[in-house]
Amino acid sequence: MKENVSDFLVRRLSEWRVKRIFGYPGDGINGIMGALNRAPDRIDFVQVRHEEMAAFMACAHAKFTGEVGVCLATSGPGAIHLLNGLYDAKLDHQPVVAIVGQQKRAALGGNFQQEVDLISLFKDVAHEYVHMVSTPEQMRHILDRAMRIAQVERNVCCIIVPNDIQEMDAEKPAREHGTIHSGIGYKEPRVIPRPEDLQRAADALNAGSKVAMLVGAGALQATPEVLEAADLLGAGIAKALLGKAVVPDDLPFVTGSIGLLGTRPSYDMMMQCDTLLMIGSSFPYSEFLPEEGQARGVQIDIDGRMMSIRYPMEVNLVGDSAETLRLLIPLLKRKNDRAWRKKIEDEITQWWKTMEARAMAPASPINPQRVFWELSPRLPDGCILTCDSGSSANWYARDLKVRQGMMASLSGGLATMGPAVPYAIAAKFAHPRRTVIAMAGDGAMQMNGLNELITVGKYWRRWSNPHLLVMVLNNRDLNQVTWEQRAMEGDPKFEASQDVPDFPYAAYAEMIGLRGIRVDRPEEIGSAWGCALGADRPVVLEAYTDPDVPPLPPHITFKQAKAYASAILHGDADSPGIIKSSVKQIFA
Structure with missing residues (x-):
């Protein structure tokens, strides 16, 4: 049976040493999905819960392996969903190739269902290279160039494949004027100054x-x-x-x-x-x-x-x-x-004493810093850490002592919410023998993390080491922004905006076949981490923490102090708690 364009695409990706694609199906990529189904020995397809997560995972794969991350989405809404995760890769300079479907060529320009101008849509995030395959002969050089440019520029590239092209017979470019004959392979050059x-x-x-x-x-x-x-x-x-x-x-x-x-x-x-x-x-x-x-x-x-x-x-x-x-x-x-x-x-010696005192300061019920402080000495050798944006990033940055051989990442340039869990999943696929620990706030978990726990439940038995831990700070508050409102704008907490529903994260984990551990007493944090690190399956550790513990900056300016005072004077609903916690932290 003659190879079609989709079969060629899968084979060529394999020749580029792509081992895994993160994605979600849709009728705009049925041809490509069929080719992946016919070649399970070539490429492993990882089904996510949302296309944004596929892009996050492709970015994380690049971060934790140095390889090109590849994500796949259908036309229209599926392609649109990729964008946030692709911008994460773009702003952190990671090589990612996005493959997206498109409506049949004959329908383009006719206001057809799910017809989106994808070239224009991806022109910024994939500005180094975004092209649509218009004939079967193009597939070879468009894929080759996308893979190579992603590595050369350490950036995002995008390939758009109309669904009628996907089913056509693969064609080798003719040897004539106006055709392209590309090849595979790229090695980074040795770049040194004069x-x-x-x-x-x-x-x-x-x-x-x-x-x-x-x-x-x-x-x-x-x-x-x-x-x-x-x-x-x-x-x-x-x-x-x-x-x-x-x-x-x-x-x-x-x-x-x-x-x-x-x-x-x-x-x-x-x-x-x-x-x-x-x-x-x-x-x-x-x-x-x-x-x-x-x-x-x-x-x-x-x-x-x-x-x-x-x-x-x-x-x-x-x-x-x-x-x-x-x-x-x-x-x-x-x-x-x-x-x-x-x-x-x-100064560093004194700082670590200060951090311990801050972490051990009483809170109601748990000081979030202590959750990270107690984890730090228990981190397994060679573990991989992922973190979300939000107040969890404060404690990740300050309280965890990373040792030689560990890897760690988060969304740096974009600083988007939601990547901690998909990052962790990608890390686990890339390094199944290593312990992976994701750290997130409840806002990020409700935005993305809960859904991707289902992905963990789907795949964890494939990993030789089942240790994937997701720690959730359950403080019922979009905490980082709450503190930014106080310290930068001088505004009291806007409860309609900042309050997050209380959700049983540990119980949810148990419901989908994972291990759930909930801790709401500070003296139980250490043993909770011990149980999580020794579990026979992935774990969600839910820490019921105090939202009033301030993420103090290293240097408090007069402007920040004035804004903080203004927030309190203007009737912040949590004023008693934040004043009490702030005094404890400053005293520590």
Whole structure:
């Protein structure tokens, strides 16, 4: 039987070493689904509950494997649903290819059912490459180019396949004028700066006496080099959220996260340094970086477009982080005066004591920080952590000590709600032997997580290690935004907007065949984590937490304090609780 276009698509994806596609069926992709059904040994199709989740999973697959993530959706509404997850991949610079169906070519332009101008729709999120297959001969080069460009540009590409094309016989392009004959395969090049620029960077770094380093996701494959550079320079290392797993948190000179969700040592280091070395990060908040002119700057990034847009750098080194550091390190002189490093280490030691005191401060009924603090020493070696946007990200950033060999990620550039559980599922498919732990608030769980627990229930028996844990902070509040309203706008809590229905997350998990653990007493948190980590199936750990515990920024400005006071004075319904909790946290 002759191969049709859909069969060719599946075979070609397999030749590109795609092992898994995340998606949801629909009549706009019936031909492709049939081809996947005929080739189960080539590609594993993972059925999600919603197309947005397929895009999140494709993004997470790219993050946790370095491979191209692939998602599949039907025409019209299915394609539209992909967009948020694809923007997550775009803003975090992940290689993802979206394959979407379309109505028959003859119907296009006729206001047909589910007809959407998909090329225009995807033109921004997949701006590097979005094309529709108009003839069977096009499929080869459109797929090849999408796969290659996604990797070259570390971005989203989109292929649109009308459903009549899907069923046509596959055709090899004719050898004639106006045809394209493409091939497969891509290897990342070795990108390194010029020797003279490396020397300029070394001169700047050697001249500094108070060097601060900031690392992001672009440094995830450069851990040994980052640590060696920090040792030579006597520097402290701050981490952007996407760079949490670059270096372990148990090292005495790692200051932890930076920004509103960051630590006091990271803030103080940036405010006092005379030299900044930024590696693989596009951290956006300039108020948490040195004041312009305060420090000399050196930046390393693979993408020249990201140079000097956060801080005016003296030297910009375009190159792979690990390769560039290997060339830079021999040019660095070890700093004999370690007073700056000693100061940083002393502040970090005190900070961890502060964090423990804050986590152990009483709350009603549970302090959310304590849930993360109790998990931290129990994290299994080599585990993978995913987190949602919201107040859970505060405690993930500050209270968890990531060790060497762990992986961790969340939605960085987009900071969207909802990816923690789909990220965890993708991580588990990619690394079935590793323990995966997702951390989410109740808002994100009600938005996306509950549905994707059904996906966990569908597939978990396929994983060689069943340990997938989903921790939910049940505080009945869209907590991050509630605190932002108070601290940024000076407005009291808007209950109609912020109150979230109380939902039995642990009981729901039990209902669908998973393990559910609910904890509402602080002294039971440790044993709850122990039970969850030892369970024979995936677990939902529901922590009934206090929404009034404030996610204190590393530095409280007068403007923030004034806004907070305004919210209380204007009749915030939770004023007694938030005042009491704030006093406990500040005292700690």
